[in-house]
Amino acid sequence: MFDFVWLILPLLGGIALGYALQSKRKVNLDRIVLGAILVLIFALGFGIGSDTALLSSLPSVGLDAVAVAALTMGFSAVFVLILRRAVGLK
Amino acid sequence: MIKYIVFALVLGGIVGYLNNDFGSSLATVLVRDYLFNGALAALLFVMGLVFGLDRDAIGKMRRMGLKILVVPFAVASGSIAGAVVIALILKINVVATASLSAGFGWYTLAGPLAGQLLGVKWGAFAFTTNFFREMLTILTVPLAVRLDKYVPVAFGGATSMDTTLPVIVKYGGSEMLIMAFSSGFILSLIAPITIIGIASLV
Numbered sequence: 001m002f003d004f005v006w007l008i009l010p011l012l013g014g015i016a017l018g019y020a021l022q023s024k025r026k027v028n029l030d031r032i033v034l035g036a037i038l039v040l041i042f043a044l045g046f047g048i049g050s051d052t053a054l055l056s057s058l059p060s061v062g063l064d065a066v067a068v069a070a071l072t073m074g075f076s077a078v079f080v081l082i083l084r085r086a087v088g089l090k
Numbered sequence: 091m092i093k094y095i096v097f098a099l100v101l102g103g104i105v106g107y108l109n110n111d112f113g114s115s116l117a118t119v120l121v122r123d124y125l126f127n128g129a130l131a132a133l134l135f136v137m138g139l140v141f142g143l144d145r146d147a148i149g150k151m152r153r154m155g156l157k158i159l160v161v162p163f164a165v166a167s168g169s170i171a172g173a174v175v176i177a178l179i180l181k182i183n184v185v186a187t188a189s190l191s192a193g194f195g196w197y198t199l200a201g202p203l204a205g206q207l208l209g210v211k212w213g214a215f216a217f218t219t220n221f222f223r224e225m226l227t228i229l230t231v232p233l234a235v236r237l238d239k240y241v242p243v244a245f246g247g248a249t250s251m252d253t254t255l256p257v258i259v260k261y262g263g264s265e266m267l268i269m270a271f272s273s274g275f276i277l278s279l280i281a282p283i284t285i286i287g288i289a290s291l292v
Contacts, residue, residue: 006127007252010135011271018142029136036133037256038098041228043126044253045102050110050118054221057214065215068176069222072191073245075172077234079164080244089157090150 092232095257099228133256140264147265158269162276165244166284169194185292190216192284194247194277195223195254200285207289216285223247227254235261243270248281250274 048054058065109117141147173191177184186208193200197220205213227234227245231254234241239262246254251274258270 006131007134010131011138014135014138014140015142016138018139018144019148020142021139022143022145029140032136033133033140033256033260034094036129036136037260038094040126040129040133040253040256041095041098042102042105043121043129045099045104046106046109046118047102047122047126048221049103049106049108050122051106052110054217055107057218061215061218064180064182065218066222066226067180068173068187068191068215068219069226071172071176072169072219073172073223073226073247075175076165076168076247077237077241077244079168079171080161080240081238083160083164084240087157087160089154089160 092229095228099225130252137256137259137264137267141267144264147263147267150265151268154269158272159276161240161243161269162273162280165194165247165273165277166192166280168244169247170284170288183292185288186212189285189288189292190219192288193220193281195220195227195249196247196278196281197221197224199281203282203285204289207286208292224249224253228257231257231261239263239266240269243273246270246274248274248277251278 106118106121169191170188173188174184177187186204189208190200190204190212193203193216197217200220201213201217204216208216223245227242227247227249230245231242234245235258242254242258242262243250243266246258249255250258250270251272255267255270255274259267262270
């Protein structure tokens, strides 16, 4: 997850190319994006399904873990919305 | 779109699970590492391209400036505050819960770290909690984005730089690309420090 160069290079390359092509005609990349998302999510699911240690720990701590995840996310969202208004982030 | 995503996730899970019994570990490495990273790099490239082509998105990004740093800060403090509240409700160790929630969804980091610092039980709990954060983020993006386009970024935590990024951008728009990526990046950067730092208070 933390292979930063691996992530930032394609991102910057894409931005640079898009910027260079800005005057050219519009292209619709929605289908490509959706296809790549589905491949990514499939591979993510595959990693989870093949991780027996993760799967076996889910039933025992599952409910508490969902509760902690949900409240962590909820408070994150509230804090972001409050601080965003405070600094006037559009 | 979310139904396709759930389908792909479940299908991947089933195939991955079955592969443990019948397949080879080579297939696991190929799919989990190479296919995953390849799809992610391709997505980041295409999303960068869409962002670069979008004059409005670039303009909006420029106007945000350094204010975008507020978001990961808010996510980090919100995550820890939320963990403290739920730990008090569930009557579990408050500091340990705060520590593992400071993985901000990065379960492959939080699990092993908490396991080492707090013991096996907390390691498993850290793993599943952060894993659920990622899953819940992906599944709730279509709803969360209706509340506010920043909510999915807040939900995603550290995962908004990779696994949940495409879904967030797909629903929130191209202008959220840098926002989500930078927030996830900063949270990934501080996650090891916050997990270890808070765990040391136990």
